[in-house]
Structures are given as structure tokens and as C-alpha cells.
Amino acid sequence: MPDPILSRRTILKLSAGALVGSVAMPAIVRAAPKEIVIGGPAGAAKYFNADVFPLIQKMLDVSILYEGTNSLTNLQKMQADKASPKMSVVIMDDPVMLPAAAEGLITPMSVSGVPNLGKLVPDTIHRDGLWANYQKPWAGIAYSTKRMPTPPADWTALWDPKYAQKVIVPSLQNTEGFWTLLAAAHLETGKPYKEAQYDIDAAFRKLKSLKPNLLNVYTNAPQAINLLEQGEAWMIGGQFSAYTLIRKADGSPVDLSVPKDGGFAMPSGIAKVKGAPAGDVADAVINAFLSPEVQSVLATKAFVAPTNATVAAPAGFPGAASLFAPDWAFVAKERAGWVDRWIKEMS
Amino acid sequence: MTDAALPLAKAPARPSRERLVAVALAAPAVLILIFLFALPLAKLLAASLTGAEGLTFVEYGKLLGTSFYLGVIWNSVRLALYTTGIALLIGYPAAFALARARGPVRSFLLACLFLPLAASVIVKAFAWTILLRSDGLVNTLLMAVGITAEPIRMIFTETALIVGSVNIFLPFMILPVYTVVAQLDPRLSDAAATLGASPVEAFVRVVVPLTIPGVVAGVALVFSLAVSAYVVPTLLIGERYPTLSTTIAKAYLLARQPAFGAAAGVVLLVIAVATVAVSARLAKLGGAK
Numbered sequence: 272m273p274d275p276i277l278s279r280r281t282i283l284k285l286s287a288g289a290l291v292g293s294v295a296m297p298a299i300v301r302a303a304p305k306e307i308v309i310g311g312p313a314g315a316a317k318y319f320n321a322d323v324f325p326l327i328q329k330m331l332d333v334s335i336l337y338e339g340t341n342s343l344t345n346l347q348k349m350q351a352d353k354a355s356p357k358m359s360v361v362i363m364d365d366p367v368m369l370p371a372a373a374e375g376l377i378t379p380m381s382v383s384g385v386p387n388l389g390k391l392v393p394d395t396i397h398r399d400g401l402w403a404n405y406q407k408p409w410a411g412i413a414y415s416t417k418r419m420p421t422p423p424a425d426w427t428a429l430w431d432p433k434y435a436q437k438v439i440v441p442s443l444q445n446t447e448g449f450w451t452l453l454a455a456a457h458l459e460t461g462k463p464y465k466e467a468q469y470d471i472d473a474a475f476r477k478l479k480s481l482k483p484n485l486l487n488v489y490t491n492a493p494q495a496i497n498l499l500e501q502g503e504a505w506m507i508g509g510q511f512s513a514y515t516l517i518r519k520a521d522g523s524p525v526d527l528s529v530p531k532d533g534g535f536a537m538p539s540g541i542a543k544v545k546g547a548p549a550g551d552v553a554d555a556v557i558n559a560f561l562s563p564e565v566q567s568v569l570a571t572k573a574f575v576a577p578t579n580a581t582v583a584a585p586a587g588f589p590g591a592a593s594l595f596a597p598d599w600a601f602v603a604k605e606r607a608g609w610v611d612r613w614i615k616e617m618s
Numbered sequence: 619m620t621d622a623a624l625p626l627a628k629a630p631a632r633p634s635r636e637r638l639v640a641v642a643l644a645a646p647a648v649l650i651l652i653f654l655f656a657l658p659l660a661k662l663l664a665a666s667l668t669g670a671e672g673l674t675f676v677e678y679g680k681l682l683g684t685s686f687y688l689g690v691i692w693n694s695v696r697l698a699l700y701t702t703g704i705a706l707l708i709g710y711p712a713a714f715a716l717a718r719a720r721g722p723v724r725s726f727l728l729a730c731l732f733l734p735l736a737a738s739v740i741v742k743a744f745a746w747t748i749l750l751r752s753d754g755l756v757n758t759l760l761m762a763v764g765i766t767a768e769p770i771r772m773i774f775t776e777t778a779l780i781v782g783s784v785n786i787f788l789p790f791m792i793l794p795v796y797t798v799v800a801q802l803d804p805r806l807s808d809a810a811a812t813l814g815a816s817p818v819e820a821f822v823r824v825v826v827p828l829t830i831p832g833v834v835a836g837v838a839l840v841f842s843l844a845v846s847a848y849v850v851p852t853l854l855i856g857e858r859y860p861t862l863s864t865t866i867a868k869a870y871l872l873a874r875q876p877a878f879g880a881a882a883g884v885v886l887l888v889i890a891v892a893t894v895a896v897s898a899r900l901a902k903l904g905g906a907k
Contacts, residue, residue, distance in 0.1 A: 488857040
């Protein structure tokens with residue numbers, strides 16, 4: 272039918288399909304409330320809303336309300352709403368899952384409620400099922416291909432005087448802000464990431480010398496990426512594949528480089544909020560996030576490594592050996608102090 | 619004429635029913651103010667003074683005793699002072715233009731004043747980052763007229779912050795001044811002229827004093843809005859220009875220091891209330907002339 276407008280017959284067919292679909296769903300999901308609130312990163316809102324949620328909504332016949340902000344803000348909301356949580360599922364980076372778990376804000380999942388937990392690759396289920404990694408984005412240096420035909424080779428590029436006022440770095444308020452701190456520690460000490468990650472004094476010393484090159488320190492990732500697309504910024508230190516490569520796929524003149532000193536792996540977690548409404552729907556939504564259908568969409572649309580063992584990693588994904596995963600427990604313990612120091616020393 | 623001669627003085631006392639009606643009419647607003655403003659403010663104050671071992675002023679000591687946080691307070695006040703000063707310079711003549719204009723010109727000017735209020739602060743702040751970037755409209759114009767050969771860095775600078783802030787808060791200066799100017803009797807200037815005053819003298823000695831209440835109201839409004847702005851500094855200059863508002867957000871959301879956030883909130887409130895109180899006093903003095 273060439274006419275793209277839905278005819279009455281098509282609407283009837285779709286309605287019938289939806290009815291059959293909902294009858295075919297497990298009774299537990301059908302009986303539960305239709306609406307579910309998911310908290311997660313603002314940077315993921317675009318591909319979640321465009322590609323992931325429509326699929327899950329179709330699979331489960333639920334309506335998803337997404338609260339996209341940074342992980343620490345969602346953690347704050349969970350603490351404030353602990354007695355009567357509004358979010359049922361929360362998507363946060365591993366370093367923020369740690370305090371959420373320590374404060375009893377999330378509740379364990381099991382294979383009986385979330386069968387796809389049994390299909391995940393090793394080391395992706397944490398603290399006996401308190402949270403699971405649903406994707407593994409990687410981080411490197413995002414750059415404007417319009418301004419830099421040759422990709423930045425390593426982290427020293429951020430400090431190169433020829434890029435004065437052309438560099439944006441994420442604030443330490445954002446999880447990805449840690450990558451610049453880690454790269455600075457590595458450059459200042461000359462040690463590999465694994466050893467350098469504990470020398471934060473060295474990291475701050477090096478970071479201060481980045482100031483002449485800074486166009487801005489961002490807390491709002493979309494604003495920073497817009498500036499990179501426009502060529503106002505030339506590089507963003509420590510950007511996620513899920514943020515940058517989506518824009519590249521849309522035709523923007525941006526790309527992500529893996530520095531020769533190595534990029535970073537950033538497992539993202541999904542968890543069920545303790546005492547939240549619609550617990551069974553929350554299980555079903557988490558199971559859907561871990562399903563091959565959604566994982567394939569994440570891999571192809573968001574350029575992240577899937578965690579379901581049955582789904583292949585996207586083409587061009589850097590090898591695991593070139594990606595460093597830091598000591599998140601150390602990061603989680605020290606982060607509040609670093610944020611305070613960052614604000615004082617970088618402003 | 620003495621007070622005793624006033625007929626009102628001999629009016630019979632109103633029955634208490636009228637007082638009851640007045641209380642009933644005021645009650646909803648008073649209750650809302652008590653529950654939504656007074657109690658939360660009392661809670662904020664209590665939170666700022668509560669430490670692990672009871673009453674403490676340690677958060678205020680941190681805020682008012684360290685050069686970094688004094689700098690943060692000064693950033694907020696400086697932004698408000700610049701914004702208020704520039705908004706007054708632009709807004710005062712604009713209010714006269716608006717009051718004197720007639721017909722379609724007046725409608726056009728009013729639309730220019732009110733339409734931007736319908737756009738979100740976030741949209742306006744983003745728009746400024748587009749206008750001020752190196753290949754944006756402002757740099758293109760500056761280079762076209764030969765003022766500069768190379769694009770000037772404007773985004774994420776204090777200049778950009780102040781330009782954006784003035785743009786966003788300007789209507790709040792124009793409106794109160796306009797309200798006063800529109801009520802001025804134009805014959806007052808004529809009267810001054812017949813008594814030998816030059817146009818400048820008539821303006822300075824007759825018109826300006828009469829507009830003081832509007833100016834004071836505009837200054838109080840713009841200063842209070844600018845000193846507590848959060849979205850504008852966050853989007854136009856970012857983390858490298860910390861203000862009291864951004865410090866409060868970080869204290870609650872990131873550093874998990876609610877007592878410190880509350881203390882910063884109280885300091886911000888004191889600055890805003892002091893501005894309004896001083897303005898009210900000035901308005902009273904201006905009105906008494």
C-alpha cells in the first residue's frame with residue numbers, strides 16, 4: 272500500500288495483533304500495572320527512546336517513563352524516595368551501583384524472575400544478582416573529523432598547546448569524568464593505568480595544566496557533543512562509544528579514537544529498585560534488556576559490547592586487551608572528595 | 619487640617635464580621651505561605667545549623683571563612699550586579715520608548731518584550747551558545763564590519779554569561795519601570811519648562827525622581843533572579859564559574875553534604891532578602907520626596 276497513513280483496516284489489524292500479543296504474554300505481566308518508571312543516563316535517552324523502549328514496549332505491552340539524568344542524581348532520588356520509590360528499574364554505571372547496593376537501595380534479581388541472567392558472559396552479574404551489566408560501552412577521545420583529519424593518537428593530544436581552548440572534558444560529576452583524571456595520572460606518573468589509578472594527587476597536578484586548552488568542563492553531555500559536531504570543540508576527553516558513535520552514524524563529523532596508551536571499558540548496570548512498584552514488570556523489563564533482541568539493537572545502534580553471550584560484539588569494537596577497567600570500589604569510595612577537589616582546583 | 623477634622627476618624631467601629639471576612643480571605647494565601655515557604659525555610663535553617671553533635675556553625679564557617687567559597691559568593695553577586703546594572707542602562711530608556719510609543723509600534727515593542735518570556739530559559743541559553751560561537755552570528759558580524767580579523771572566543775566566558783543573563787532578565791527591569799513611566803503625567807515636564815527648566819533639568823529633577831519606585835522594583839527583581847540563577851551559569855559558562863546556586867546543587871546531589879547545601883541556601887536567601895529590603899527602603903525614600 273503506497274499510502275503511508277494508517278487505514279482503518281491496518282488499525283484493526285494492529286489492535287488485533289496487540290490483543291493477541293497481550294494474551295500471549297505471561298499473566299503476571301498482563302495483570303501488573305502498565306506503566307513503569309526507569310531511571311538512567313541522560314546521554315542514553317536518545318537511543319533508548321528511539322530503538323530500545325519501543326521494542327520492549329512491544330515485547331511486554333508496558334508503557335515506559337524514562338528519567339534520564341546523571342547516575343549520581345538518580346542515586347540521590349533513590350535515597351530521597353527510599354520509603355516509597357517511584358523508579359522501578361535503575362540503569363547506572365558500576366561505580367554508582369556500589370553505593371546503591373551498600374545503602375540497600377536495590378534488590379537482588381534471580382534467574383527465576385529474570386531468566387536471561389543465565390545467558391550473560393562471565394563477570395557481568397554482581398553481588399549475587401544485585402545488578403547485572405546489560406552493555407559494555409568503551410571510552411576514548413572523541414574528536415571532530417572536520418577539524419582533525421588525523422585522529423588524536425594518545426592522551427597527550429589533549430595537552431598539546433596547539434589545541435588551546437579547543438578541548439572539552441567531562442566534569443567529575445559525570446562518570447566519564449574519571450577517564451580524564453585517570454589519563455592525567457597515567458601521564459604524570461608515567462605508570463600504566465593499573466598502577467597510576469591510585470595516584471590522584473598526580474592526576475590533579477597534571478589536570479591543572481590542562482586549563483589553557485579547555486573550552487569548557489561539561490556536566491551536560493549533549494551540549495558538549497553538539498559543540499564537537501559544530502567544530503567549536505575539537506576534542507572531548509573520555510567519551511563513550513554510545514554517545515559519540517551514534518552521532519557519527521547519523522552523519523555528524525565526529526569519531527572516537529582509542530588512544531595508543533589504551534581506552535577504557537565502562538560496564539553499565541541495570542538493577543531492580545528495592546520496594547519499588549510493579550516488581551514483576553521490573554523483572555520482565557530487565558529480562559528484556561538482557562534478551563538477544565534488545566542486546567542486538569544496543570550493539571548495532573549504540574555501538575556497545577553486548578553482555579548476552581549469544582549476541583556478537585559490533586564490528587570495529589576495540590579488543591578487550593586495549594580497554595582498561597579500573598578499580599571501581601576505590602573510585603566509589605573516593606569520588607565525593609575528588610568532586611569537591613575538582614570544583615576547587617579546576618574552576 | 620487636623621486628624622480630628624477628618625470624617626473617617628469619627629466613623630463607627632466596623633463590626634468584627636468584616637475582620638472575620640478579611641481573615642477568611644487571607645487565610646488560604648497565609649496557609650500556603652506557611653506550609654510552602656515558612657516551614658521549608660525553617661527546616662532549611664535548622665538543617666544548616668545541625669551537625670553530628672547538635673547545634674553548629676561549622677558549615678557557615680566553611681562557607682564564609684574560606685577564600686574559595688567567598689569567591690563563589692562573589693561570583694554570584696558579581697553576576698547579579700553586572701546583570702542588574704546593564705539591564706537598568708538598557709531597560710530604562712526602553713521603558714520610556716514603550717510608554718511613549720503609540721499604535722502598531724507600541725504593540726510591536728510590547729510583543730518584543732513579552733514573547734521572549736514565553737521561551738524557556740534553557741532554549742535562550744542554548745541559543746546564546748549558538749550565536750556566540752566562533753562561526754556564530756556575533757563573530758560573523760564583527761568580522762564583516764572589520765572590528766576583528768579572527769573570531770573572538772566568547773562562549774563559556776564571563777562576558778557570554780553576562781550577555782545571556784541580561785537578555786534573559788531584561789524584561790523584569792523594563793516592566794516595573796514602564797508601569798511607573800506610563801502613569802507619569804506628561805504635563806509635568808511642560809510645567810517644569812514653563813518654570814525655566816531645560817529639558818535635561820526637567821528630566822533629571824522631575825521625571826527621574828518620579829520613576830525611582832519603578833527602578834527600585836526592577837533592580838530588586840533582576841538582582842534577586844540573577845543572584846540565584848542556576849540554569850544560566852550552568853549552560854553559559856559551566857563548572858569553571860561556580861556560583862552559590864551551582865554549589866547548592868553539588869552539595870546535595872554529588873558531595874552529599876546537605877548541611878553545607880542548606881547553609882549555602884541560607885546565605886543566598888539572605889543576599890536576596892537584603893536586596894529586596896534595601897530596595898523597599900529606597901523605594902520608600904524615593905516616594906517620600
